[in-house]
Amino acid sequence: MHANVGGKEILRGINLEVRAGEVHAIMGPNGSGKSTLASVLAGNEKFEVTEGEVTFCGQNLLEMSIEERAREGLFLGFQYPVEIPGVTMSNFMKMAVNEQRKHRGLEPLTAGEFLKMMREKSAVVELSSKLTSRSVNEGFSGGEKKKNEIFQMAMLDPKLAILDETDSGLDIDALRIVATGVTKLHTAENATVVITHYQRLLDYIVPDYVHVLYKGRIIHSGDKSLALKLEAEGYDWLINDYQ
Amino acid sequence: MPTKQNLLDNYLSNIDIIGEGLPVWFNARRSDAAASLNLHGLPTAKQEQYLHSDIARLVEGEWEQYFVPRRHPAPAPLLPDAEASRVELMNGRAAKEGLRVSEEGAVYGSLRAAACSAEYSPMVEKWLDSVADMGDAPTALTRMFVQDGAFIYLPAGVEMTSPILIDNFYHADTEAEMCFAQALIVADEGARGEVIVTHRSEGEGRIMVGFTREAVIGSKADIRFTELYDLQSNCSIVNNNYIKQMGESHCSTMCCKTGDGYVRAAYNSALTEREAISDVWALYLCGGEEHCDLNLAVRHLAPDCRSYSLVKGAAADMSVGSFAGMVYVAQDAQRTDAQQQSRNLLLSDTARIYAQPQLEIYADDVKCTHGATVGQLDDEAIYYMRQRGLSERQARRLQIEGFAYDVVQHCGCENMCRHISELTAAKLERM
Secondary structure, eight states: EEEEEEEEEEEEEOOOOOTTTOOOEEETTTTSOOOOHHHHHOTTTEEEEEEEEOEEEEEEEGGGHHHHHHHHTTEEOOOOOOOOEEEEEEHHHHHHHHHHHHHHOOOOOOHHHHHHHHHHHHHHTTTHHHHHHHHEEETHHHHHHHHHHHHHHHHHHHEEEEEESTTOOHHHHHHHHHHHHHHHHOOOOOOEEEOOOOHHHHHHOOSSSSEEEETTTEEEEEEEHHHHHHHHHHHHHHHHOOO | OOOHEEEEEEEETTHHHTTTTTTTHHHHHHHHHHHHHHOOOOOOOTTTGGGGGHHHHHHSSSOOOOSSSOOOOOOOOOOOOGGGEEEEEETTSSOOOOOOOOOTOOOOEHHHHHHHHHTTTHHHHHHTTTSSOOTTTHHHHHHHOOOOOOEEEEEEOBOOOOOOOEEEEEEEESSSSSEEEEEEEEOOTTTTEEEEEEEEEEEESSEEEEEEEEEEEEETTTEEEEEEEEEEETTEEEEEEEEEETOOOOEEEEEEEEESSSEEEEEEEEEEEEEEEEEEEEEEOTTTTOOOEEEEEEEETTTTOOEEEEEEEEEOTTHHHHHEEEEEEEEEEEEEEEEEEEEEESSSSSSEEEEEEEEEESSSEEEEEEEEEEEOOHHHHHHHHHHHTHHHHHHHHHHHHHHHHHTTTTOSHHHHHHHHHHEEEEEEOOO
């Protein structure tokens, strides 16, 4: 798959297959296209896919709107979660959960069922229930914002979660809580793609595959030991090989 | 100018019936108002204060005016009886005659009844027209024709446990009708209460409403106003509010335009004694070819007073939203703390928003800030919400609802707050 932003080619031929039950980690130096890959898969309209195809559970992902992708079970954990003043987390999540349920032919949740679900899922990432009554991400600390992303992931139970640098800006405790939360949500039926700079996250979220992205291409793939090697040696040996 | 002349002719030919049953002083001021209108004429868009509301054009054409009470279909009540004391006005006329007294001791009812009652006539004579500016032509026009309205009196120390609702209902079957009403609210020292003023309309005929509300807030009194404009597209209102605050009083106003009708509203507060506080929150939502023009003026006339205002507006389609704010600080109003903010959302390329914040400061030890912004919806937030499964329309709506919430949350009455939120949501569906 190839993708452009503002006429500049950022993704220059990505080939990747993620099966149910798998965890993939995508690493790579700054500017290699990791976040672009996440945005393109989520359907961000700033990016234009110029070549290639993306199949999601047998369907052509690129033909779907942002919300259709979400309702089909694709979740993006944002690197920079957006603040939405005046919109409470609970109201936002209620709409999101019920839209997704409607898409699956399910009845909307009752107020009681929804509250119970909020309580259960906020416990996954130890998110204070006070935060769920506040405006979306407004006045949240960096750690709270990232916990809030995983809380939303728990609420929406996606088939594929793409977590874009969910570990950035987290202290050691918050990192553990967020990463443990992601692990708890992992099942044989869903898949997770984590984009990260640091091996430390992968101590908790153990990947089946580690890919290295460089200049818009996956230049190397391996198992979890690759992450350890990258941590110790950096990217130069791979980049030199590639060049 | 033919329109002004038509109005004055109509007044002169009906002068006896208009003033029938009202005290001499009440009618004498009516003719003062007519003289003022004759002198000033109806404002056009050439006048600074009416830059975005051409009142002369608004009242042009053929209008019916009725000077005897008529029957109108009764609207559904806005709040349950147990939750509010109510004054219902139908095309400006009180639906129930006389005055009532709430459990807490507040007096409320028809302005006409108050002006005619032995007990309250002196109070009405003293305060009515004392706060309003008769140099303002629409205020003079309303005063010239007014026959009734609402009267509320909170004696010293009275603390209301539930709001008083002035429920204005405008109705015209087929013909175009012009109607007028005035409200007087007097709160004595230390009184506390909430007054909700609603404007609703029904019927196929066009309606033009002239409304003037005066409030005198005694020292240490705390009064909260909520005003709702929920008018149909064929109903226009020109509403002038005048508030006079005494020392250490607090007055807050929250107003929302969620209906489709033309709204020109002015909120004028005069802080006449030390340590008075004024808060104003306003919201307008405009779609189609609607028009909303809000004028806010706070006059700091004494030291150590504080005022805050936040006006939020969203304009879609071909609509026009306008805000003009003025903070005036007199020479001896030292240590004034005034803040004036206007935040606007432009939702289409063809909508227009005008924001005109102004300061006029004659004291040297003051803290005054003002600001106005006009922006668009946050695309990142819409993307974020869509990524969670909301449609683009839902995401846009939710964001505007969030934008409006800053204002809506300031309604003190929980049921009214819910009602306004529902009207806001319904309005956004139509936009």
